[in-house]
Amino acid sequence: MISFKRTHSPKSIISFISTTSTCILNKKVSHFSSVVAAQKQITASSASSLTTGFDLQRSLCFLCCNCNRKSVADPQLLIGSLRRMESTFNELGDKASVLDFDPKSADVGGGVEDIYGEDTATEDQLVTPWTYSVASGYSLLRDPQYNKGLAFTEKERDTHYLRGLLPPATCSQQLQEKKLMNNIRQYQVPLQKYMALTELQERNERLFYKLLIDNVEELLPIVYTPTVGEACQKFGSIFRRPQGLYISLKEKGKVLEVLKNWPERTVQVIVVTDGERILGLGDLGCQGMGIPVGKLALYTALGGVRPSACLPITIDVGTNNKQLLEDEFYIGLRQKRTTGKEYADLLDEFMSAVKQNYGEKVLIQFEDFANHNAFQLLEKYRRTHLVFNDDIQGTAAVVLAGVVAALRLVGGSLSEHKFLFLGAGEAGTGIAELIALEISKKTKTPVEETRKKIWLVDSKGLIVSSRKDSLQQFKKPWAHEHEPIDNLLDAVKAIKPTVLIGSSGVGRTFTKEVIEAVSSFNEKPLILALSNPTSQSECTAEEAYTWSKGRAIFASGSPFDPVEYNGKVYVPGQSNNAYIFPGFGLGLVISGAIRVHDDMLLAASESLAGEVTEEYFEKGLIYPPFSNIRKISAHIAANVAAKAYELGLATRLPRPENLVKYAESCMYSPVYRNYR
Ligand SMILES: O=C([O-])CC(=O)C(=O)O
Numbered sequence: 248m249i250s251f252k253r254t255h256s257p258k259s260i261i262s263f264i265s266t267t268s269t270c271i272l273n274k275k276v277s278h279f280s281s282v283v284a285a286q287k288q289i290t291a292s293s294a295s296s297l298t299t300g301f302d303l304q305r306s307l308c309f310l311c312c313n314c315n316r317k318s319v320a321d322p323q324l325l326i327g328s329l330r331r332m333e334s335t336f337n338e339l340g341d342k343a344s345v346l347d348f349d350p351k352s353a354d355v356g357g358g359v360e361d362i363y364g365e366d367t368a369t370e371d372q373l374v375t376p377w378t379y380s381v382a383s384g385y386s387l388l389r390d391p392q393y394n395k396g397l398a399f400t401e402k403e404r405d406t407h408y409l410r411g412l413l414p415p416a417t418c419s420q421q422l423q424e425k426k427l428m429n430n431i432r433q434y435q436v437p438l439q440k441y442m443a444l445t446e447l448q449e450r451n452e453r454l455f456y457k458l459l460i461d462n463v464e465e466l467l468p469i470v471y472t473p474t475v476g477e478a479c480q481k482f483g484s485i486f487r488r489p490q491g492l493y494i495s496l497k498e499k500g501k502v503l504e505v506l507k508n509w510p511e512r513t514v515q516v517i518v519v520t521d522g523e524r525i526l527g528l529g530d531l532g533c534q535g536m537g538i539p540v541g542k543l544a545l546y547t548a549l550g551g552v553r554p555s556a557c558l559p560i561t562i563d564v565g566t567n568n569k570q571l572l573e574d575e576f577y578i579g580l581r582q583k584r585t586t587g588k589e590y591a592d593l594l595d596e597f598m599s600a601v602k603q604n605y606g607e608k609v610l611i612q613f614e615d616f617a618n619h620n621a622f623q624l625l626e627k628y629r630r631t632h633l634v635f636n637d638d639i640q641g642t643a644a645v646v647l648a649g650v651v652a653a654l655r656l657v658g659g660s661l662s663e664h665k666f667l668f669l670g671a672g673e674a675g676t677g678i679a680e681l682i683a684l685e686i687s688k689k690t691k692t693p694v695e696e697t698r699k700k701i702w703l704v705d706s707k708g709l710i711v712s713s714r715k716d717s718l719q720q721f722k723k724p725w726a727h728e729h730e731p732i733d734n735l736l737d738a739v740k741a742i743k744p745t746v747l748i749g750s751s752g753v754g755r756t757f758t759k760e761v762i763e764a765v766s767s768f769n770e771k772p773l774i775l776a777l778s779n780p781t782s783q784s785e786c787t788a789e790e791a792y793t794w795s796k797g798r799a800i801f802a803s804g805s806p807f808d809p810v811e812y813n814g815k816v817y818v819p820g821q822s823n824n825a826y827i828f829p830g831f832g833l834g835l836v837i838s839g840a841i842r843v844h845d846d847m848l849l850a851a852s853e854s855l856a857g858e859v860t861e862e863y864f865e866k867g868l869i870y871p872p873f874s875n876i877r878k879i880s881a882h883i884a885a886n887v888a889a890k891a892y893e894l895g896l897a898t899r900l901p902r903p904e905n906l907v908k909y910a911e912s913c914m915y916s917p918v919y920r921n922y923r
């Protein structure tokens with residue numbers, strides 16, 4: 248039955264009870280879930296000895312259920328019980344123990360009893376899916392945020408009612424990590440590894456992050472590209488427990504309420520998608536949820552943002568993917584995508600609700616929206632919200648960093664190079680613009696001029712001025728004077744780029760002829776095949792090295808293994824926005840930035856390029872290894888935060904003196920905590 252901890256002083260319990268009752272009487276809380284929320288607030292705000300709210304909440308639940316199992320929402324009955332409880336404590340004074348209190352004079356006896364009525368409830372009876380605010384006992388083992396499995400110490404097993412719920416052995420987090428890695432390595436199929444990791448995340452969050460942080464190079468291709476792409480494609484079939492928040496057209500008019508259902512109040516980073524352009528795989532509708540979930544796992548593992556401060560969101564406005572619409576296991580709305588006003592209104596409601604619920608400083612990262620919405624959303628909200636488009640801005644910052652680093656290998660300054668892109672969408676035009684901006688700043692030349700060094704090819708051929716009228720807005724700045732060319736190979740031959748960048752989302756488009764052509768007029772052609780996942784990469788690492796006869800400097804969006812060519816081993820780099828967004832977001836969060844400015848992207852990019860040291864250049868690498876990513880992220884965060892302060896966009900004052908140290912000190916560590 249009810250068991251307040253004996254460590255709770257009766258006075259503090261009484262004060263809690265009376266505050267709660269007052270809240271209920273004043274109709275500040277109107278139903279039971281609000282009582283739970285109120286209880287959390289009261290516990291947090293009263294500096295009483297109520298250090299654990301668990302038992303209180305449990306008893307409230309208990310009382311509630313006991314009042315009337317069919318209608319737990321009756322505040323009057325609850326207050327009645329609370330009052331009786333209060334008077335029991337008052338009578339007995341400091342000697343009181345909660346065991347002295349029996350809410351309905353022994354309505355509940357000993358033994359095994361279904362006191363909450365959940366097991367005995369018939370199908371038409373309502374049961375309350377209640378939970379504790381502070382977990383203990385069985386619920387502690389089921390709470391991924393606090394569960395430590397066999398690593399609970401003897402003392403914790405005593406104080407948290409875990410005796411008997413675990414086998415006798417205890418072990419360290421290191422040993423658990425070793426076991427889990429052994430298990431994961433046994434799976435041959437990457438998707439099975441993905442599922443095993445997801446299960447771990449839902450079972451023991453700290454252990455999940457410990458694995459990810461300590462084995463980042465091995466596990467990144469599982470929780471992230473390429474495997475996350477396959478996971479999204481099969482999301483309905485592998486779906487077990489929901490992660491993140493789903494906002495669909497059904498929730499129109501109620502988005503704020505939906506946000507309030509999320510259990511965490513202090514959210515710092517939201518990654519949101521509408522699933523229309525998942526990696527280079529196209530429209531995966533609601534199943535795109537794998538992407539925000541994966542990106543936020545990296546926010547924590549690579550950038551040190553606390554998991555509880557991360558919120559993955561999928562906005563479901565339907566899908567045009569016929570196969571999914573016909574798939575019996577599809578988890579989303581079964582309708583064609585809505586567009587126009589209805590789409591804009593839902594997004595608008597979402598953006599306002601986020602600000603209302605979480606304030607001005609929550610970062611909203613747009614991810615994998617289709618071009619036509621991505622540019623518009625960024626433009627529409629960048630002055631009113633803290634927004635960042637990873638595919639446009641994050642990819643741009645990472646590619647600029649790689650290109651700047653590569654200058655050490657290929658020579659020349661940025662302005663002396665000529666760039667040709669295959670793909671003129673978010674990544675292509677985003678990268679092009681940031682390169683043009685950087686050249687403009689460095690050479691003090693107007694950006695309209697520096698753009699002329701950069702050429703883009705889309706599905707219709709080279710973007711040239713004669714096509715201007717029919718081009719989408721975001722492509723227009725790239726329509727330079729040139730005769731029309733309708734394919735990449737001819738464009739390569741005509742433009743003679745020193746840098747060739749693939750951002751088309753279409754695999755195997757850097758053909759042998761294309762790579763041979765670009766290698767014919769460059770000693771060391773810089774070739775970046777950015778599209779994800781691996782199946783969509785413009786070429787493989789092996790193709791790039793072989794066709795360029797070992798001369799290409801190559802990096803790709805998804806990882807490739809090292810390649811041996813003519814007796815030499817070439818290690819390809821991974822040009823993926825995962826280098827940037829975790830540190831970038833951390834920098835915004837720690838400075839309390841309220842808007843994103845392009846100069847912050849340049850700051851992040853510069854910081855990343857600065858991490859590529861001689862030892863990596865010697866191996867032909869233009870990015871540092873991911874194994875150093877937390878240190879890299881701290882530096883990126885510090886550089887971004889410094890820029891936020893410089894621009895007057897930071898609200899965390901005073902500015903910490905040493906921003907790198909400060910960033911490091913803010914980073915989440917997955918090591919287990921000791922419980923009192
Ligand atoms: O998720 C990734 O690996 C990079 C990215 O943003 C994309 O391809 O859309």
Ligand SMILES: [Mg+2]
Nearest residue numbers: 614615637638
């Ligand atoms: Mg993306």
